[in-house]
Amino acid sequence: MLKFKNKFLFFIVPIIIGIQSCQLLKSISKSDNNINVSTQPTKQEYLDTNYNNEIDTLTVNKEELTELKPDESILPNDDNNNSTINIDTTGIIEEFLNDSSLFSRTYRDISHFKNRNYSSGYYIAEDSRTAKGSGVLAQLDSLVNEKFYKKYYFESDPAKLNIYNYSSNEIPEFTDSVYNMRIERLNLFTPFNLTYNEHVKSFIKTYAVKRRKLTSLMLGLKEIYFPLFEEVLDKYNMPLELKYLPVVESALNPTAGSRAGAKGLWQFMYNTGKVYGLQSNSLVDDRFDPYKSTEAAAKHLKDLYEIYGTWDLALAAYNSGPGNVNRAIRAAGGVKDYWAIWPFLPKETRGYVPAFIAVNYIFNYASEHNIYPMDPGILYNDIDSVSVHDVLSFDQISEFLNIDMDDLRFLNPAYKQGIIPATSDRTYILRLPREKIGQFLENETSIYNFKSSKGIEKEKLLAQIKKAKERTIHIVKSGENLGLIARKYRTTVGRIKRLNRMRSSRIYPGQKLIVYVGQRDNTNLTISKKSKSKGKFKYHTIKQGDTLWDLSQKYNASISQIRKWNGIRNSHRLKPGEKLIVGKKG
Template sequence: MTRLRYCLSVLLLGLGTLFPGGRAAGQGDTTALAAPDTSATVFPDLAVLDSIVQNWYVSHYLKINEDCLSGAEIPDFPDSVYRKRMESLPTVIKMPYNAEVRSAIDLYTVKMRRGTSYILGLFPLYEGIFVESLMKYGLPVELKYLPVIESALKPKAYSRAGAAGMWQFIYSTGSKYGLAVNSLIDDRYDVRMASDAAARHFKDLYDIFHDWDLAISAYNCGAGNVNKAIMRSGSTDFWKMYPYLPAETRGYLPAFIAINYVMTYYREHNICPASASISPATDTLHIRRNLHFGQLSELCGIPMEELQAYNPQYINDIIPGAYRECVLTLPTHEILATIMGGDSVYTHNIEKYFPQSRARVIDDEMTNRRTYVTHKIKSGETLSGIAARYHTTVKNIKSWNNMTSDKIRAGKTLKIYNR
């Protein structure tokens, strides 16, 4: 079976460009690895873990227990303890213990303890989204920890290679999985959409390799590089092909194994999760008209930085509802204020936020895309009476129905748009 999978992997070498890694596969697939690479293993950029305090949610809602963090002893366990704990992890993906995994564990439990504490406090905010997407496609739930390695759970993470969001999609891979990127929206920053895309990407990678070690490696460096390593090592065993992989990928799987360990056994290492002073429940509104964060902020009293933090996918602070139906995420207690603002939210300072001809174009697009009801005129009804019934104006009804007169006739129908 191993030989068969090896042969299939070699045959699939050309598929590397069809299934690039989520992060920097396009760049990685051109790496020449003719001989084993003896350079030092590069673990994922854990420096980003130290900068996690820049996360808006962390700075506003999470607090480190300094007494716990600074006063706690940093324990040192023998290898036998680590092995036993690894064997007890409830995972489908293999979780071996070796020197590389131990090095990664030490990074999280010794050198980066403060960052790990924040991660433990922040992770519950996103865990449900990750798990829902993975279970939807029948994938191992332990993959939920990969965004910790990829981005330290920073929604606006952006790498030198152009990978964006928590799951670090490059443009080409994101586009393949339906993540739009334009001047107003970047779906790679949308946690729900990116999580769904990442799950589908992992499913495709597993369908190629039928091995989770290889699929995870391919997510990092691309299927092409994994196939090259298979061909040059003559094996589909990750640890046998290890020297033939790019340096960063050699550290990627050990880091994944390590974070699964740390998120389960952090108490044994005397690491305290950052505590949440408030953990706001969120809700969503579906937006079908263009809306600027400034309009929401001014009319509903919602801070701009809060709007940006909960909705990082919208570029230039514009929700392009006229382009497509968009989702606005807010703490539940602020949703009501937005709803109560009604149509006034969209028209508030529209000249300031959507000036000149742009405002007219947007209004045309909004009218074309809004839903409407059809009203059949009854005998004795007047245009003003119908307008009052639907909480609109005679002027609007005439505009929507291309009318030049206020006269109406029983039996005819009128379009009444939802504002």
């Protein structure tokens, strides 16, 4: 709040002074509207005084100045140094205030406008290591393989947007003073601390030069997603600049996934998504749903902001988790400042906020870099939704409503297998092009009963849903082995190994295993149901150095029996803390 007040004062005080000066000059001009100027500078002198050594704008294959040109209508005429100027003070002040670049140069001694570190003769080398290997680059590249984008995204005519008359293949380059000044402008109107440095420069180069075609793609995608983001952020009274976060997280790819297992536009991990109400199973993953995940992300970010008190640290915690941020704060001596804790953050998070700043910059100055949005083929307001009350497949919807399958997948990325497992008790949302909504509502019952060319009928869909419900994910805990897990889910060790393509029986804590709950094959187990129901087992907790031979001698059981009881078929390395059945009680 204090930062905003300071910015407001810096901006409003010159306006008040200007208005008072305007009134004074007007009162003087009433007696003499024509003012003779005997020492008037020439236009060239004016340019030298106000623009030289201030901002140099260079472009590839272009030498002339293309940024922050003076308004010649307010420049003195250099044809005659003793010429008479008719001064309209109100017009001058209006031009002055409207031209933010002239305003910033005039008040360059004010800290917010002064290029403290990046004068025209100063060059800052980008830190390419920050971007190299970053997940940001992987998400950008993920857009290349999206079928929907390949079909519908084409470059629009930039004639109306190309206000700088760049050639089609021209890649503009700017000095550090220009980058710094532009980011300072953006910083005036945001609660984030937008800073320009070598790390930010590296990501600006990524978006503006190295991946500029993908930047065009994202500029088009924002027409689909930004209205949604802004609506939700406004609902929770959060900074609208957070809409740029999914650009960093997923490159606005709704089906994006990371190596760590994060999914969707906002890249939710499984457990974090579950905390905020995002459900995941074999058929539906809410993390891919743009609407549900945006709601969850807003709540999560709001919680993080309440913990740390600054949006920069909230972003860092969103990326790496509060634990990593807390450790970095302790390592920095308790200072709650992103750039102070920057050296102590994980490598990926060190590039996270710089990438966020770079996205803020490039989305506001895309045309200055000769980058223009690509037509997304559909806009946010062209999408509507209906409730589905019965099981339905994308094949049925696509054929009955004559909608391309890729379009359906793009609009409904949460349905991983193209099946909507709706029932009368639990409905699901289907998103369609607005012009198809009426057709769906008029033929809803017929669509449910429609048999597609692939022969997917309701009975088959129900069978797939039942199979998916039987499937679950087991996270291995310390001390568990495949034998214990198989008994828990009434299945066999062999089946678990086949489902997970395992060559051996070795597992480790935290490992995720696909298992199906079903009737256990008792022929592979020695222990009877009767003895199991009574719980008459002897267990041994493995200690360091234990072997199957030691256990067989201690509990008077053969090695082969211990292997059968615990589903161990090959040589097995015992892990400390693991529990094995070693016999029956009594």
